[in-house]
Amino acid sequence: MADKPSDLVQGTLDMLILKTLALEPMHGYGIAVRLEQMSNGVFRLNAGSLFVAFQRLQRDGLIRSEWKATENSRRAKYYVLTDQGRKRLNSETREWGRQVAAIARILEAS
Amino acid sequence: MSFVRNIASGLRSLFRKERVSQELDEEVNGFLEMAAEEKIKQGMSRKEALRAVRLERGSLEVAKEVVRAAGWESFVESCWQDLRFAVRLLRKDPGFAAVAILTLALGIGANTAIFSVVQGVVLAPLPYREPDRLVMVWLNNNNLKSITDLSYADFVDWQRSARSFEKMAAYAWRGFDLSSPGTPEHLQGREISANFFAMLGVELAQGREFSTEEDRNGGAPVVIISNSLWRDRFGRSATAMGKSIVLDGVEATIIGVLPPDFRFGTDDADIYTPIGQRKLVEQNDRTVHNVVCVARLKAGVSMGQAEAEMNTVQETIDRLHPDMEEGLGAKLTPVKEQLVGDVRGTLLLLLGAVGVVLLIACANVANLLLVRTAARTREFSIRLALGAGRGRIVWQLVTESVLLSVLGGGLGVVAAKWGLNAALAAAASSLPRSENVRVNVSVLLFALGISIVVGILFGLAPALKSSRVDLQTSLKEGARGSTTGHQRAQSSLVVIQMALTVVLLAGAGLLFRTIQQLWKANLGFDAHNIITFQVGLSPSATGNGVGVRTAFQQLIERIRQIPGVQSADLSTLVPMSHQVNSLPFWVDSRRPASVAEAPRTLGFITGPDFQRVMGIPLIRGRFIGEQDTVNAPLVAVIDTELARTYFPDTDPIGHTISFAQVGGYRIVGVVGHVQHWELGFSSPFTAAQSYVSIYQIMDRWMTTIDTWTWVVVRTPLEASTVEPEIRKAVYGVGSDQPIYNVHTIKQTVSESMSSQRFPMIMLGIFAGLALLLASTGIYGVISYSVSQRVHEIGIRMALGADKRDVFRMVVGQGLALALAGLAIGVVGALILIRLLTSFSLLLYGVAASDPLTFTTVSVMLTLVAALACYVPARRAMRVDPMVALRYE
Numbered sequence: 001m002a003d004k005p006s007d008l009v010q011g012t013l014d015m016l017i018l019k020t021l022a023l024e025p026m027h028g029y030g031i032a033v034r035l036e037q038m039s040n041g042v043f044r045l046n047a048g049s050l051f052v053a054f055q056r057l058q059r060d061g062l063i064r065s066e067w068k069a070t071e072n073s074r075r076a077k078y079y080v081l082t083d084q085g086r087k088r089l090n091s092e093t094r095e096w097g098r099q100v101a102a103i104a105r106i107l108e109a110s
Numbered sequence: 111m112s113f114v115r116n117i118a119s120g121l122r123s124l125f126r127k128e129r130v131s132q133e134l135d136e137e138v139n140g141f142l143e144m145a146a147e148e149k150i151k152q153g154m155s156r157k158e159a160l161r162a163v164r165l166e167r168g169s170l171e172v173a174k175e176v177v178r179a180a181g182w183e184s185f186v187e188s189c190w191q192d193l194r195f196a197v198r199l200l201r202k203d204p205g206f207a208a209v210a211i212l213t214l215a216l217g218i219g220a221n222t223a224i225f226s227v228v229q230g231v232v233l234a235p236l237p238y239r240e241p242d243r244l245v246m247v248w249l250n251n252n253n254l255k256s257i258t259d260l261s262y263a264d265f266v267d268w269q270r271s272a273r274s275f276e277k278m279a280a281y282a283w284r285g286f287d288l289s290s291p292g293t294p295e296h297l298q299g300r301e302i303s304a305n306f307f308a309m310l311g312v313e314l315a316q317g318r319e320f321s322t323e324e325d326r327n328g329g330a331p332v333v334i335i336s337n338s339l340w341r342d343r344f345g346r347s348a349t350a351m352g353k354s355i356v357l358d359g360v361e362a363t364i365i366g367v368l369p370p371d372f373r374f375g376t377d378d379a380d381i382y383t384p385i386g387q388r389k390l391v392e393q394n395d396r397t398v399h400n401v402v403c404v405a406r407l408k409a410g411v412s413m414g415q416a417e418a419e420m421n422t423v424q425e426t427i428d429r430l431h432p433d434m435e436e437g438l439g440a441k442l443t444p445v446k447e448q449l450v451g452d453v454r455g456t457l458l459l460l461l462g463a464v465g466v467v468l469l470i471a472c473a474n475v476a477n478l479l480l481v482r483t484a485a486r487t488r489e490f491s492i493r494l495a496l497g498a499g500r501g502r503i504v505w506q507l508v509t510e511s512v513l514l515s516v517l518g519g520g521l522g523v524v525a526a527k528w529g530l531n532a533a534l535a536a537a538a539s540s541l542p543r544s545e546n547v548r549v550n551v552s553v554l555l556f557a558l559g560i561s562i563v564v565g566i567l568f569g570l571a572p573a574l575k576s577s578r579v580d581l582q583t584s585l586k587e588g589a590r591g592s593t594t595g596h597q598r599a600q601s602s603l604v605v606i607q608m609a610l611t612v613v614l615l616a617g618a619g620l621l622f623r624t625i626q627q628l629w630k631a632n633l634g635f636d637a638h639n640i641i642t643f644q645v646g647l648s649p650s651a652t653g654n655g656v657g658v659r660t661a662f663q664q665l666i667e668r669i670r671q672i673p674g675v676q677s678a679d680l681s682t683l684v685p686m687s688h689q690v691n692s693l694p695f696w697v698d699s700r701r702p703a704s705v706a707e708a709p710r711t712l713g714f715i716t717g718p719d720f721q722r723v724m725g726i727p728l729i730r731g732r733f734i735g736e737q738d739t740v741n742a743p744l745v746a747v748i749d750t751e752l753a754r755t756y757f758p759d760t761d762p763i764g765h766t767i768s769f770a771q772v773g774g775y776r777i778v779g780v781v782g783h784v785q786h787w788e789l790g791f792s793s794p795f796t797a798a799q800s801y802v803s804i805y806q807i808m809d810r811w812m813t814t815i816d817t818w819t820w821v822v823v824r825t826p827l828e829a830s831t832v833e834p835e836i837r838k839a840v841y842g843v844g845s846d847q848p849i850y851n852v853h854t855i856k857q858t859v860s861e862s863m864s865s866q867r868f869p870m871i872m873l874g875i876f877a878g879l880a881l882l883l884a885s886t887g888i889y890g891v892i893s894y895s896v897s898q899r900v901h902e903i904g905i906r907m908a909l910g911a912d913k914r915d916v917f918r919m920v921v922g923q924g925l926a927l928a929l930a931g932l933a934i935g936v937v938g939a940l941i942l943i944r945l946l947t948s949f950s951l952l953l954y955g956v957a958a959s960d961p962l963t964f965t966t967v968s969v970m971l972t973l974v975a976a977l978a979c980y981v982p983a984r985r986a987m988r989v990d991p992m993v994a995l996r997y998e
Contacts, residue, residue, distance in 0.1 A: 028137060029144040032167075044166065047141060048173035051134075052180045059116045059181070074144070077137045 013045075013053050014062075015096065018081060018089040021063060027076035028054065054079060062088050120183035134177060138170050188502075192509040199510065206482065207514070210475045213886075214518025216879060217471030218564065219525035222549070222557045224464045226530060228457050229556070230547035231450055237371070237546075238445075239311020240406075243276075245413060246448050247403040247420060250441035253707050257441050258692075261396045262385065264427065265303070265403055271423045274416035275405040277309040282388075282401045285817055286381045287646040287848050290356040292343050296646055296850035299381030301388055309406050310374070316340070317351050317366035325386035327393070333357065334366035334382040357381065358646070373545065375449055391810050396434045397771045404445065417442045438706055450542050456869050459946070463617065463876045466610045468564065470880050473603040474887045476568040479511060480600055481894050483576040490576050504573045511569025512562055519561030523549065526557075541868075575599065597898075600891045601927055607884040608931020608975070609938060612967060614877040616939040619963040620956055621870035627955030628863050634784040635685065636725030637859055639676075641823045641832060642684050643852040645840055647816040655809030658816060659740075662804065666717060668839045669823060674832060678823040679717035680804050682815070685724075685786045685855070686862045689818075691715070692796045694770045697756050705770045711752060711798040712786060713769070715807060715815070721747075721781055723824045729753075731763045731779030734803040744806055746775035751783045752798035767800060775802060788862040820851075829854050866952060881971070885978040892924045893982035903986055904994025913987040920986045924979030925972070932971055936964060 020026060020034050032045045057063045062085035068078045081089070123130045142163055149159035164170070178184055200207040235241050248257035249264065260268075265280045272278060279302065286299045304325035307314060315337060324332050333355060344350035354361045362383065385401070392398055407416055420440030428438060483490075490503055527549045534544055541547075647661050662680060669678045683689045694708035702708050714720070721733040729750060738745050746767050753762050768774040784799060807815060825832050829852065837849055896903070903916055943958045956963070 027140070027144075029141045032141075033148075046173075047138070047167040047170055048176040051138065051173055051177045055177055055180060059119050061115050070144075072147075074140060075136070076140045076144075077133070 012096075013049065014057060015089065015092045016043075017053055017057065017079075018062060018085055018092070021079055021081040022086065022089055025066075025068075025078045025080040027070065027078050029076075031079070057085070061085075116182070120181050120186075123178075123181060123183045124187065131178075134174055138174055141167075142170055188505075189509065192506045193513060195506065196510040196513045200513070203482075206478060210478055210514050211518045211521060213471045213474050213883065214515050214561075214564070215521035215525055216883070217468035217522070218515070218519045218557060218561055219522030219529065220464045220876065220879065221461075221468050221560060222519075222523055222526035222553060223530045223533070224457070224461050225556050226526065226549055226553040227541075227547050228461055229550075229553055231541065231543045232454050232457055234543075234546055236446055236449070241446060242444070243407040243409070244310070244445040245405055245407060245416070245442045246445055247278075247405055248441045248443070249399065249424070250439045251706055252439060254710065259399045260401050260403060261398050262388065262393050262401050263396050264424075265401050267427050268403065268420070268423060269303075271426070272405075272416075272420060274408060274411045274419045276408045277305050278403060278405040279303045279306040279309040280385055280401045280403050281306060282385060283379075284383075284388075285644075285646070285850070286357045286383075287359075288355060288357055288381070289359070294848050296644070296848040297339070297380040298378065299383065300379045301385035302382050303385050306382075306404075309404065312372060313369065314366045315369045316348065317364070319366055320384045325384040327387060327390065329384060329387055331360060331362040331387070332365045332384065333362040334368065335364055336368050336378065336380040337370040337372070338378075339380045340367045357383070359648075371545065373543075375542065389814055392814060395771075396431060413442050413444070434705060453541060456865070456952075459952075460869060460872050460876075463614055463873055466614055467876050467879050467883070468560070470607045470610050470883045470887070472564055472568040473607045474883050474890070475511075475514065476572060477600050477603050477887055477890055479507075479569065479572045480575070480603075481890075483507065483572045487576065494577075500577045503577045504570070507573035507576065508566055508569045511573070512565030515561045515565030515568075516558070519557050519564075522561075523554065523557050571599070597891075597895060600894070604884075604888050604891050604927045605931040605934065607887045608928050608971065609935035611877070611880040611884040612932055612935025612971060613939040613942060614873065614880045615967040615971065616936075616963060617943060618870065618873040618877040619967055620943065620953055620958070620960060621866055621873060623956045623960055623963055624866055624952065624954050625863055625870060628866070631785065631955065633685070633859070634726065634782050637855045639824055639826050640724065640855040641825065641829050641852065642687075642820050642855060642858070643823075643833075643836070644820055644850050645816075646848050646850075653813070655807075655812035658812040659805055662717075662816075662819075665840065666719075666821070669821065669836060672832070672835045672839055674825050674827040674835075676824045676826070677719055677723045678821060679719035679723050680819050681714055681716040681720050681822055682804070682819055683712065683714050683786070684820050684822065684858065685784050686788065686858050688788075690796075693800075695800070696768050698766050701768070708770065709756075709798070710796040711748075711767075711800045712796050714799060714801045715804050715819075716801055717804055720801070720822065723822050724784070725824075726784060727782040729780040729782060730761070731777075733779055733781065734801060738803045739805050740809075742806070744773065744775040745778045745803070747779040747781055747801040748777055749781055749783045749799040752800060753780050755798060772808075788865070866954070869952065881974060885974045888924055888927060888975055889978040889981065891927070892920060892979050893985065895923065896920060896982045896986045899986075900989055900994045903989045904991040907989065908991040908995065916986050916989070917983045920983035921976060921979045924975055924983075928972060928975030932968055936968070939964075 016035055017031060020031050020038075026034065028050060032047075032050060035043055035045060054063070054065075058065060058079075062082060063079045064082055065077050065079050067075055070076050142160070145163040145167065146156065146159040149162055150156060154162065167173075236244070238244060247260075247268070249260045250257050259282075262280070262282075265278075269278045269280075281300045281302045284299050284301050286297050288295050288297050302320070304320045304322045307319045314334070317334070319334060320332060324330055335350075335355070340346060340350060343355075344353070350364055350367070353364055355364065356362075366382075368382075386393075392400075405416075407413070417440060420442070424438055424440050428434070493503060494500070530547065530549070534541075534547060645665060647658065647665075666678055666680060669675060683691055691713045692710045693713040694705050695711050696702060696708055716734070718733065718735045718738070720726075721728060731747075733747055734745060748762060748767065756762075757765065762777050762780060765777050766774040767777055781801070783797075786799065804815070804819070823832070823836070833849075833852055840849060906916065907913075940959055947953050947958050
């Protein structure tokens, strides 16, 4: 299993995208690459799920988009974290931490 | 916020589709290029790089599709596409569209019309403040299991003692002779207590209602008038306030005008006077029960609590007046139930019937759709083969059927509005709250709701069936499609239609038979050639008993002189006209311990000629005569019913019948029993009847008797020819004696059947519609089947079958369906009608399983079905075997 990129845990993609954007605004491909690098290649993102997630987050008001030039002077759509998105990221990170700790306790107990 | 943003973004995708799609293209292409650049840097060729990205990231075309399909707007868009497609299909086949839409318009329109009546009459709240707290309070005789109006003295006691009510008010019906301003006229009116309108929560249009000072004996003579009277006699002038009108010879000052839409019950009253100013004899006598009590419950007090309190109050009253009717309690009914109770059952019955019509209409359209979808099997097979989901195809077909039903519904609402106006004009008088019936928002919502539900209902079955096509066979079979399954579905729909039609036809038929029986019922008198009317005696004559007696005698004498009048006399009760004078009585010395336990008799107070005018047979002894005057001994005549029940073994003549509060009368004769109550209504009301002479009534009663006395006239002439003659004769003495309520007995009898006639007419119409729809249904199925079987018929004929065999085969197929439906329908109707008659009084003199009705219905349905099959059968006979075989 370790050699093959795994699917994301359901519902965590949104949180990871927000986390990526917390550092700086980024375009779609950049977000994908950043996620793969940070996970050491564990996650490999399908373009379809990525773009659907962008649309969803945008409609929820957690991110917004603007067209800008890349470092290679190509036009790309950059996504920017909104204040609301930042708040959501904080609350979800806390909640995630709580859940992971709880699951770990359960797994260690047995 | 995010909801709004979601909508806004969705709308942007819908209406700036090009732009949004372009942006998505650019973004996804950028993604692809950036990923590929990475790979190229690592040494791949451009072609290899693009392929590698697609492998890693999945198809980018699919990604775009996924993004487009993710928002709600894509759902809207596919619905919109389906809708446009459906409209195109309907326009391509206008014949089908017209038939389907008209059928649905009939069904939905009829439902909308009946629903708007139910909504306005039964469901809508009464137009008073917090109407749920309004109740009517009645006297309740536990021994006789009957409720009655109360006496004014009872009401005063109740009002003083009861604590459960915020306000208690009373009214009593009373006619008034208005003699000025304008032409003299008899008007319907009410005597009401001081807080009547405040209790209802109704604001007057002008002025104020009666004060408690005015609502008592000796109070200033004041009157409140209806809005229509204000309009007709005062031209809506505000200066009408404070003016006088002359009622029964007494001037009264107008202090208020009612709002234009005010109604309480079915009858409109034009005159309202303070009940506290009525004649003393009516105020104090506890045997006069003509007051209706309406009250508003205090917040938080239940009907049960209030009723318990009123029972205690009434017990105290009973103890204080031991010679009155002891053992009476109180009973509360919600005002709404009282005002609309009678028609609720009938209306719900009609709503059920009209629902059945809609089901039949649905079955017809479902049949049409089945045929259409059968023809489109290839289209669906190809779409399925190309990867369309089954859900998508079902959704598209349901969109088509809902489009049909909504179009039908729209047309139906127009038809309903038009039909309703016609129906209300005809039935308004027998329908309470009919002024409240209109096509309003909730009716429109109802129409839209059933349109959509019905569209899904009749669209879903064919849609599910079609989407389940077997690709292999249907693509191979080509244009012929697979039809056997469709035909089974169609046949079951026809059987259901036939069964439902039988139920409606049987219901209408039984009501028709009921009315037939009612006309044949023995009324106990000769209903032909009798005219009844009321006359207001001149106020100058009603001052004392002697004056009234003389005035009555002169009146009858003058009417008898009119050429063409065979006989005429007075009576306080006219049969079949809802009038009640129910008296507690006992025979000889068998006085019961309490008056409440005494049996009741209908007391007819008449002139000596009444029995002859009405044609009531004299069984024994004599009727009351000219010689029975105030100075002669009191005599009474009883009917066969009273004689049979209370003198089973003895001759009643010479015995005494005593009425509470009045005294003993010697029985001098026995006459036949008269049908007094509405036909079909018998058991719960007083049956025994007795007659006393109007000229032997005590003086104190004579002064009030004219308001409830009728003149009955036997004449072979038309009412319209005699009426002016009567007017001339009556007005000969003084012009202040209006004649009113002129009817023939025939009219009265006919009106007494309105509770059966109205549902019969409506059910008849619905049953006719059902028959029409069901016969077109069977026609459609059989002719479709013939067109599918042309090949088979051709082979049969080529093998030697003659035309008669083919005809028999086709008609036989249709009749088999009709007979199956008939059998199911007869069983269903028997069960359903027995169930309905167990709690309603619609049928009279006819068994729920009346063989004549069911035979007629069966024959009728079979004939209509045979006729519907005749046309396609003729077509089948004309099949030319050569053409049919070559056609393949």
